Amino acid sequence: MVNGVQRDADVWGGESLLFTLRERLGLPGSKNACEQGECGSCSVLLDGALVCSCLVLAAQADGHDVVTVEGLGAAEVLHPVQQAFVESGAVQCGFCTPGFVVAAADLLARNPAPTDDEIREALSGNLCRCTGYQRIVEAVKMVAERP
Ligand code: FES
Numbered sequence: 001m002v003n004g005v006q007r008d009a010d011v012w013g014g015e016s017l018l019f020t021l022r023e024r025l026g027l028p029g030s031k032n033a034c035e036q037g038e039c040g041s042c043s044v045l046l047d048g049a050l051v052c053s054c055l056v057l058a059a060q061a062d063g064h065d066v067v068t069v070e071g072l073g074a075a076e077v078l079h080p081v082q083q084a085f086v087e088s089g090a091v092q093c094g095f096c097t098p099g100f101v102v103a104a105a106d107l108l109a110r111n112p113a114p115t116d117d118e119i120r121e122a123l124s125g126n127l128c129r130c131t132g133y134q135r136i137v138e139a140v141k142m143v144a145e146r147p
């Protein structure tokens with residue numbers, strides 16, 4: 001199940017979930033930056049757990065629930081984290097942004113009022129080369145502080 005819809009794909013044994021999502025299922029939101037589990041740009045939720053989809057075999061996801069950034073919001077109706085990223089200027093080149101959005105949404109679902117340290121810890125698996133992280137932290141706080 002991908003974003004609530006049953007999807008079928010023929011994959012080869014060593015194929016990553018990231019490759020399948022992007023190249024076979026038409027979901028390019030999850031980004032391929034390192035393909036080594038280092039950057040978090042490919043973050044998705046697998047049965048509700050935050051994972052790097054580049055490190056998960058597509059076959060391992062068979063029969064499980066996957067949520068990608070496309071499943072969190074749409075251009076017409078942004079997820080609150082996406083809206084806050086826009087408002088706080090947390091997006092520059094945007095390559096890291098989908099991974100941050102998924103990781104931040106996961107954090108806020110578990111902890112609706114995180115401290116700065118908890119935000120930085122939760123997002124420590126996501127790398128950004130542009131923003132310096134401050135505005136990303138501010139975006140997460142913005143969501144947490146909204147009624
Ligand atoms: S592309 Fe998966 S962690 Fe970097």
Ligand code: FES
Nearest residue numbers: 093096128129130
């Ligand atoms: S906005 Fe460019 S890498 Fe994060």
